[in-house]
Amino acid sequence: MSQNQDLLNSKAICTVCGSDSTRFYIETNAMMHPENTESYRFFSCDNCSSKFLSNPVKESDLAQYYTESYLPYRGSSAWGKFSKFVEWDDQKLNQSRRKVIQPYIPESSQIQILDVGCGKPDFLAEVAKDDQFNCTGVDFVEADWENEKYKTIDLKACDWKHSEWAQKFHIITAWHYLEHDYSIKETVAKFQDLLLPGGYLIIEVPMFEGVLLKLQKQFWQGWHSPRHLNLFSKKSWGMIFNSDNWSVIQHHQFGTLSAFTLWWLGFRQKSTTNWSGSMERYFWSLVLFKILLAPFFLFEKVIPFGIQTVIIQKNR
Numbered sequence: 001m002s003q004n005q006d007l008l009n010s011k012a013i014c015t016v017c018g019s020d021s022t023r024f025y026i027e028t029n030a031m032m033h034p035e036n037t038e039s040y041r042f043f044s045c046d047n048c049s050s051k052f053l054s055n056p057v058k059e060s061d062l063a064q065y066y067t068e069s070y071l072p073y074r075g076s077s078a079w080g081k082f083s084k085f086v087e088w089d090d091q092k093l094n095q096s097r098r099k100v101i102q103p104y105i106p107e108s109s110q111i112q113i114l115d116v117g118c119g120k121p122d123f124l125a126e127v128a129k130d131d132q133f134n135c136t137g138v139d140f141v142e143a144d145w146e147n148e149k150y151k152t153i154d155l156k157a158c159d160w161k162h163s164e165w166a167q168k169f170h171i172i173t174a175w176h177y178l179e180h181d182y183s184i185k186e187t188v189a190k191f192q193d194l195l196l197p198g199g200y201l202i203i204e205v206p207m208f209e210g211v212l213l214k215l216q217k218q219f220w221q222g223w224h225s226p227r228h229l230n231l232f233s234k235k236s237w238g239m240i241f242n243s244d245n246w247s248v249i250q251h252h253q254f255g256t257l258s259a260f261t262l263w264w265l266g267f268r269q270k271s272t273t274n275w276s277g278s279m280e281r282y283f284w285s286l287v288l289f290k291i292l293l294a295p296f297f298l299f300e301k302v303i304p305f306g307i308q309t310v311i312i313q314k315n316r
Ligand SMILES: [Zn+2]
Pocket: 014, 015, 016, 017, 018, 019, 045, 046, 047, 048, 049, 050
């Protein structure tokens, strides 16, 4: 049997809804990684329409994909003399995330908020400027956590799903976390356990149902293989968060991450890019594209590009 036929016939269980009615969808290489011929196969689910990685690497082997080539870990320093622009962009991002949570803040003198997969906790630092918030962040590893600017945030380095928590939360945020998750079912149960009744869950993830996947195909940065395992369809949210316990109250076909940035990363993925080198050399071409494509990306809240935000409330 040819390899292609083999792919078409093989079965994989949907990581989002658990259905075994799935089919091969697209093949990618390891992305934002030194040039390679590694093969990652995403399948499509007939039941919930989500796409998922059928051959993930073991969670314990993931560290080899979080190296110098992985830009988010290097942060603004990857941009050398242009790092100030990137810091400024980052600040705008965290301010817009702060705006997203605004309508869901309860009337309470002390609000508990948890950010899952907080990384460098700059979003929480933005939230903590308002002292009615008690901010907690969790991630597997520490990232510059000793920095003075994070001193009012309670930070935990652990596998949050298997740890004990002293408090419950009014709001849980997960910015680009859920697409990396190895067990959605367990995660939803933990969200259920940690949220107060009536509390809100704010999730931002890539969205394959958009223009960028159509344009960029296997280079679309939403795949981000092998780090991303789950690409959620719009329909899947109501299936994962069942109506007995949850209400999906908002779904936006945009997010706080800029659609232009997502496009540009895919464009660099398709071109030869030394991800571990200095990004300085790409700075001016990035600026040029940003200007040229501005009329197109101006409509990022109207045209679905490739990012989605979903607001889910835990039933009272
Ligand atoms: Zn499914």
